[in-house]
Amino acid sequence: MTVPTLLVLDAHPLPRLGRLTGRARIVHADAATLAERLPEADVLLVWDFTSTAAREAWPGEGPRPRWVHTASTGVDHLMCPELAASDTVVTNARGIFDQPIAEYVAALVLAMAKDLPRTLELQGSREWRHRESQRVAGTRACVVGSGPIGRTIARTLKALDVTTALVGRVPRTGVHGPDDLDRLMARADWVIAAAPLTEQTYGMFDARRFGVMQPSARFINVGRGQLVDEGALAQALTRRWIAGAALDVFRDEPLTPDSPLWQVPGLIVSPHMSGDTVGWRDELGAQFVELYDRWEAGKPLLNVVDKQRGYVPGH
């Protein structure tokens, strides 16, 4: 019996796949060599989840792997019509980032309520300036995205006594549908974007929606940059339609030094790090090995992405 060929779209550091020794022939590829190596692969591990190389290489000639796993929650960087139409199973890193991202959102909510950025600024200029801050308990949040990340964010905010509503693609128990979004945004103190990037969510946070928000409200994006019309957000902040915002994800990453977003008043910019706590790469590697165990044993895979929708459906 020949061992399956596992093609890894590399990033640094490499995944620790020692447990697969003798169980997979591991072949490495980068953006330049992926297209050429794809036909020989049984499994593709998209370890470099910042790369769109898989999406670009996939439509080419020859056979294709039966299984693709991405070390990320979002699959927008690898999905293409040919992959969606194929029999190849796509799995993702669902679960790894839930709690870290929820904590990151809580950190941003509390930091903004307590005016921490201004405190650090005043410290820099050695100024003692007492201000009143905001109580977080009793405020309202609207979390857009009802997958595990959105639900964990909601649970964490509720633990801080924030009244939290979840919005998903379809209404169900405990989850509002898109029709409720404007109404919920209009009364929220915190609007948090944690949705996958799909045709329905692309650009959903636009000038009209920022216009619906309260002047005292704040917006946080930990989903995908493309959910947001960045120009409209910058304008909403500059014109004080809303009180503040934090973006951890952007349309073009990394943000270049000349991006105007670095200096929008009231905007906190962070480098797509919300889910990445110490040890996250090891957790991602271990998760893949666990899925490989199942695949090898012929058991059904977990975290199987609905390729039409672009995420893992269901609770």
Next chain:
Amino acid sequence: MTVPTLLVLDAHPLPRLGRLTGRARIVHADAATLAERLPEADVLLVWDFTSTAAREAWPGEGPRPRWVHTASTGVDHLMCPELAASDTVVTNARGIFDQPIAEYVAALVLAMAKDLPRTLELQGSREWRHRESQRVAGTRACVVGSGPIGRTIARTLKALDVTTALVGRVPRTGVHGPDDLDRLMARADWVIAAAPLTEQTYGMFDARRFGVMQPSARFINVGRGQLVDEGALAQALTRRWIAGAALDVFRDEPLTPDSPLWQVPGLIVSPHMSGDTVGWRDELGAQFVELYDRWEAGKPLLNVVDKQRGYVPGH
């Protein structure tokens, strides 16, 4: 029947005591006039809780008010041996600051775990630099001070899945005694000072205790500046005995521009604002009026400070 005389040690803004119209003769004083007016007062409201004028004026000649209320949790700024030995009842603002301070501590814990100060610094220089951050869930906190503020901090941190130990003056169910402090500090990721200033707590966080902490641990003080040997803390940070700290209270407030504390590496300095959320002064005023209602009706007062210990005992 003559209405009682209520002497108010003023601060700006003044308390809103409209509900006491006709029920109290309200007399205002500042640091210069307090000593002179004290003998005529039935009640003293220390509204300016930053002032030590009450402590200085109290030992003087003449009769003294039967009741002193301070619009603060700490009473260190007003207690003196003569007041402690007298029959005068002292009450404080217990309860008003619990949740705001607990949220402020959570904001600091999360901001430090997620490296938010560095993120803001990098944003200022337009640098995209991804870092790994820390998961807060599963870390350990040691909260020193087992009054309502300490307990609310502990409850809030537990809601974020932080394993939290409380340390108080005497061991009891759910509260460790001082003998456990070194052991708890040695394994804590977060040491949080929320104790009243007493003879026992003065300078308790010194070089030896910072030396006991883990190099990855962080220290937060939201109690009183005098709990901490500030020089020892600065040294512990500079020598990297500990990973970070945040001080909201200081031995001398306000901190002057020439204080070395503004620039200690890894130290977040904030201007004694942790408990002061929007509306806090109204809450303090309403709390005093509620106590006045009881006092006027001859009912026992609440929030009665044990003048020997320097705080409201119980639980």
